[in-house]
Every structure is written in structure tokens, then in C-alpha cells.
Amino acid sequence: MSTFRIFDIAGSALSAQSLRLNTVASNLANADSVSGDASKVYKARMPVFRAEPGTEGTATAGVQVLGVVESQADAQKRYEPGHPLADAQGYVYAPNINTVEEMVNMISASRSYQGSVEVMNTAKDLALRTLNLGK
Amino acid sequence: MSGFDTVFGVHAAALNFQRQRMEVLASNIANADTPGYQAKDLDFNKLLAQTAENAVKPESTGATNASHIPLAGGINEDMQKAATVYRVSTQPSVDGNTVDVQTEQAAYAESALHYQASLSFIDYRLKSLMTAITGN
Numbered sequence: 001m002s003t004f005r006i007f008d009i010a011g012s013a014l015s016a017q018s019l020r021l022n023t024v025a026s027n028l029a030n031a032d033s034v035s036g037d038a039s040k041v042y043k044a045r046m047p048v049f050r051a052e053p054g055t056e057g058t059a060t061a062g063v064q065v066l067g068v069v070e071s072q073a074d075a076q077k078r079y080e081p082g083h084p085l086a087d088a089q090g091y092v093y094a095p096n097i098n099t100v101e102e103m104v105n106m107i108s109a110s111r112s113y114q115g116s117v118e119v120m121n122t123a124k125d126l127a128l129r130t131l132n133l134g135k
Numbered sequence: 136m137s138g139f140d141t142v143f144g145v146h147a148a149a150l151n152f153q154r155q156r157m158e159v160l161a162s163n164i165a166n167a168d169t170p171g172y173q174a175k176d177l178d179f180n181k182l183l184a185q186t187a188e189n190a191v192k193p194e195s196t197g198a199t200n201a202s203h204i205p206l207a208g209g210i211n212e213d214m215q216k217a218a219t220v221y222r223v224s225t226q227p228s229v230d231g232n233t234v235d236v237q238t239e240q241a242a243y244a245e246s247a248l249h250y251q252a253s254l255s256f257i258d259y260r261l262k263s264l265m266t267a268i269t270g271n
Binding site: 005006009010012013016017020049050051057058059060061062063108109111112115116118119122123126129130133134 | 150154155157158159160161162164165166167168169170172175177212215216219236240243244247250251254257258261262265
């Protein structure tokens with residue numbers, strides 16, 4: 001019997017959400033990293049979540065990051081012939097990052113993170129009270 | 136006097152159940168952003184019925200004397216599985232996730248409160264026992 005499974009579950013959520021925040025930060029930081037080659041430009045990255053494998057049919061499951069995938073959307077093409085990185089036709093390519101989408105992702109990730117912190121805090125308080133029984 | 140394990144009444148079992156329910160609710164909150172995850176909960180009534188059904192009969196443990204101490208029937212994994220129910224989602228989402236964080240947080244707070252209530256009962260029982268033992 002695992003008394004502290006709740007910490008494993010909430011902890012897995014914390015690490016998954018902080019990874020999501022990291023990808024948002026990376027995407028926003030690189031929103032203006034242009035390139036002269038459409039295939040070499042930075043692509044938006046996003047984590048893929050899934051319930052911990054091996055927990056199908058059981059009541060409890062933590063969350064696991066399956067991996068980080070790159071967005072398949074096309075890079076934005078801009079005509080800037082004066083740009084030092086422009087290709088022969090005068091185009092530069094900007095990443096396929098939607099800033100609004102990233103901000104929404106950031107808020108969602110930080111709210112979910114807060115939720116799991118609260119879960120952990122409550123569980124910790126209860127565990128401490130249980131340990132202090134009779135004192 | 137009966138066995139010492141009955142001193143705390145139902146509260147030892149209640150703590151166990153509330154802890155397990157909190158684990159399930161914590162899983163829901165952890166998977167609030169997981170595509171396709173379905174929110175679950177433990178059904179107390181189902182678990183209670185099962186516990187009554189599965190109660191360890193003294194004769195099944197090979198007890199031959201009325202004063203043999205009976206085994207306490209806890210909540211095992213199969214019983215937990217059978218008592219697990221899926222929550223009906225109020226707001227369907229595109230990715231198939233049925234977790235409504237507010238509902239889960241409310242349920243978690245409720246479960247935590249029940250846990251604290253049981254803890255208080257055990258605490259008072261311990262204090263009165265200590266008074267009885269030390270006599271002052």
C-alpha cells in the first residue's frame with residue numbers, strides 16, 4: 001500500500017506542466033527567429049501528454065509526456081529583399097508560431113500547475129496531521 | 136474487551152477510503168490536459184456493499200475458537216476497481232477529455248474534509264485513552 005502515491009501523481013503533473021511552460025517559452029523566444037530556408041526555420045514545439053501507461057483500467061494514473069512534437073504548419077513567408085538572410089528571391093521565412101495560441105497555452109499550463117500544487121499541499125497537510133496523531 | 140483494532144471504530148477504514156478517493160481525484164486533476172482521459176471517482180455505496188459482502192468470516196480463516204482474533208477486511212485493489220465509476224462530463228471537449236477541474240477540486244476538498252474529520256475522531260479517542268492510562 002502506497003501512502004504517498006498522491007505525491008507521485010501530482011508530481012508527474014507538475015513536471016509535465018512545467019515542460020509545457022518550457023516549450024511555450026521556447027516558442028515565444030523564437031517567434032522572430034527568421035531564416036532564409038523554409039526547411040531550416042524554427043518550428044513551434046508542443047508536448048504530447050498521456051495517462052501513465054500500465055494504468056489502464058485502474059483508478060489512479062499520473063500523467064506522462066510522450067514526447068515533444070514540432071508543428072507541421074507552413075512557415076510564414078515574408079518578402080524582405082534587404083534582409084541579410086533573404087534567399088535569392090528576396091524572401092525570409094518566419095516560424096509558424098501563433099503568439100496568441102502560445103499565451104493561451106501558457107495560462108492553461110500555469111493554472112493546471114497551480115491546481116496540482118494545491119493538491120500536493122493539502123495531501124502534505126493531511127499526512128503531517130496523521131503523523132502527529134495523539135501528540 | 137474486544138480487539139484493540141476496533142478502538143477507532145470505522146475511522147481507520149474511513150481514512151483509508153478517503154485517501155484512495157483523493158488519489159483518484161488527484162489523478163483527474165493531474166490529467167486535466169491529457170487528451171482522451173476520462174475522469175473517474177470512487178463510489179462509496181458500491182465499496183460499502185462490497186466490503187459487507189467480502190467481510191472475512193471467522194470460519195473461512197480457519198478460526199476454531201470464538202476468541203480467535205478475526206482478520207480485518209480492508210479495501211483491496213479488485214474492490215477499488217469494481218467501485219470505480221466514470222464521471223459524466225458537463226462540458227464536452229474536442230479532445231475527449233472529461234475532466235472538469237472545478238468539480239474535481241470541489242470533490243477533493245470534500246474528501247480532504249472527511250479525512251480531517253476522521254482524524255479528529257481518532258485524535259480525541261487517543262487523548263481519552265491517554266487520560267485513562269495516565270489518570271490525570
